[in-house]
Amino acid sequence: MSNDSALNYTVAQGRATSFFPTFERKDELQHATHFCPGCGHGVVHKMLARAIDELAVQDRTILVGPVGCGVFTYHYFDVGNISAAHGRASAVASAVKRSRPEAIVLSYQGDGDLAAIGAAEILHSANRGESITVIFINNAVYSMTGGQSAPTTLLGQKSTTNPEGRNAIPDGYPLHVSELLATLEAPVYIERVGLGDNKQLMAAQRAIRRGLENQVRGLGFSFIEVLAPCPTIWKMNAVEAQHWVRDVMEKTFPLGVMRDKTKETEPRPAPASAPALDRIPGILGVAEADLPTGNAHVMEQGREVDLEVRIAGFGGQGVLLLGEMLAEAGLDAGLEVSWLPSYGPEMRSGTSNCHVRISNAVIDSPVVTSPGVLVAMNEPSLRKFDRAVRPGGWIIYNGEEFPADCVRDDIHVLALPFTQIANDLGDARAANMVMLGALLQISGVLPRESVSAALRRLIKHQRWVDLDEKAIAHGGSLAAARSQEE
Ligand SMILES: Cc1ncc(C[n+]2csc(CCOP(=O)(O)OP(=O)(O)O)c2C)c(N)n1
Incomplete structure (x- = not known):
């Protein structure tokens, strides 16, 4: 040296x-x-x-x-x-x-x-x-x-x-x-x-x-x-x-x-640390009660919640909105949530899917690789993710018949023509909400009030709020009937 x-x-x-x-x-x-x-x-x-x-x-x-x-x-x-x-x-x-x-x-x-x-x-x-x-x-x-x-x-x-x-x-x-x-x-x-x-x-x-x-x-x-x-x-x-x-x-x-400029430059001060959470309403100039995520319908303490969902379908089927609604309802219930959308390259009719996690513990990663529930809005989406569903989990499938080669004996399946059902309720585009209703019923983790609050926050037109409420309720009763059959 x-x-x-x-x-x-x-x-x-x-x-x-x-x-x-x-x-x-x-x-x-x-x-x-x-x-x-x-x-x-x-x-x-x-x-x-x-x-x-x-x-x-x-x-x-x-x-x-x-x-x-x-x-x-x-x-x-x-x-x-x-x-x-x-x-x-x-x-x-x-x-x-x-x-x-x-x-x-x-x-x-x-x-x-x-x-x-x-x-x-x-x-x-x-x-x-x-x-x-x-x-x-x-x-x-x-x-x-x-x-x-x-x-x-x-x-x-x-x-x-x-x-x-x-x-x-x-x-x-x-x-x-x-x-x-x-x-x-x-x-x-x-x-x-x-x-x-x-x-x-x-x-x-x-x-x-x-x-x-x-x-x-x-x-x-x-x-x-x-x-x-x-x-x-x-x-x-x-x-x-x-x-x-x-x-x-x-x-x-x-x-x-x-x-x-190294000679004339003074050391930069370290950045200020982020403000404490309880100071944020003051900084935003709003009363705490007016904050949009008011945790209005907090779940009972001590109950373990760990819901991992994958929702998939074509663009335009309301896949991302379904996930957003779920996450928003989780927020309203005072839970930790994550919502991770994944878009296909096309604007419409391409594939689209999202990952949602709802938990009462801090969420480590928003990525859902082994969902407890898969909501598959069409057959390609089912075939893409069905093997990933964890044993004991659920697949909610939008189709009259569940493809025979996708059947597994270690999971539950709810297969119904949700698009047709939504159409009979008033608009085929509400199929995602019928499926959301079924998912809420199956998972049983979110209070009804939180779902209503999320719906009101995310949907602006009263006509859709009314139809979606009906669709969610109907999806819930379809899933309840299916559970009784099991
Ligand atoms: C979003 C995205 N776009 C394009 C690529 C493909 N890609 C990989 S490396 C690279 C260019 C690397 O060139 P440079 O930064 O000059 O590094 P070098 O290999 O010459 O050291 C590109 C375009 C990519 N991986 N991700």
Whole structure:
């Protein structure tokens, strides 16, 4: 190990402590990373790990990883790891930093992730001056998906989506993210570095360390853009790709410090903690009694409630409203609830489903994988989810006949032509409410008053309120009759 005080960095041999000793992704690859030879990600990973070690912040570092070739940060860094949805890493990092001000929070992102789908997130995170450190890997392409154009693709550079090369008209110019962010007032430190030769590598290590150091000092937003080789997609060998960074990329993206306010910036105060719940009516300027979720019909104490429901059907059948009604009624009853909608891509007639949980304990996850009750509004939805229903559970199915190959002997089934029944009551569109009535009867967890209150809150037209009340009551009696048959 040697120490060069003039450059103020340490050349360390061996594995950084903040790397895991092995990569647990594939048995035969414990000794190797998933990166291609010469990939800039691997180099930056090493620099980042070294900076974390040198600043002794491994125990309090939280790394938010991207979608892209950098997606596996959690396989390598022995720190707190979070995977963000594509483009959202800086927004996730902002939230993490606000709730854990003592943590060193890093957002690690590629140019597709940060400059394309995540352009809004990075712009606003920077503009808010969030006290996070962003490492931006600019390799001028979408690598993970096979080399499509990125916002940073150079003029003339070929890609799978632009085989003749990028043209300013109609493709626009390479996006200079560092320069763009440097027009904002809040960022404290912005630097673009490269991995094009040894001199650049040393400057990159220094910049990454500074980015972290700024956060250790409690300063605001730090951003380090790294021009990084991607030999595989660029169709070069590792040495050619490194030289391309230095000789070609750098001409479009000049290296250097674009912003340095670290000397004159005071540490940012930690964010105020969220107000106590009992202060919220005062802040909103309303009397507690007027709050919309008044828990008006609180269930009797001590009764265990744990209802997990999956509701599925075509868009337009009122699947989401059924779930919302259930959750709203649960809220009214003073219970913990979650409602998680899942839409198909089509506006109408696509599939749609939602997850609802109602419990008197805190809900850990809104995802319902093994429902106690499945409400299937059509056959495809039944076939999609029937096997997931837990033993002893119920399927409420909208159909005259329950398909023979879906029959199970460890669950209960209520199969009725609910659309026809609703039509006879006045409108086929109330089928969801007839099914809700059956579900309420079967589960028996929610007071009638809570259901009425939810109905009145969610449905605006009196004609529908009246019809839905009738439909819910009718669904309840159909289910009660079915239970007596059992
Ligand atoms: C919402 C969403 N859209 C698109 C994709 C497909 N996708 C995966 S990675 C990627 C681009 C990654 O490019 P970049 O951020 O430059 O990272 P690199 O692989 O080059 O390191 C895309 C478009 C996705 N996973 N999710």
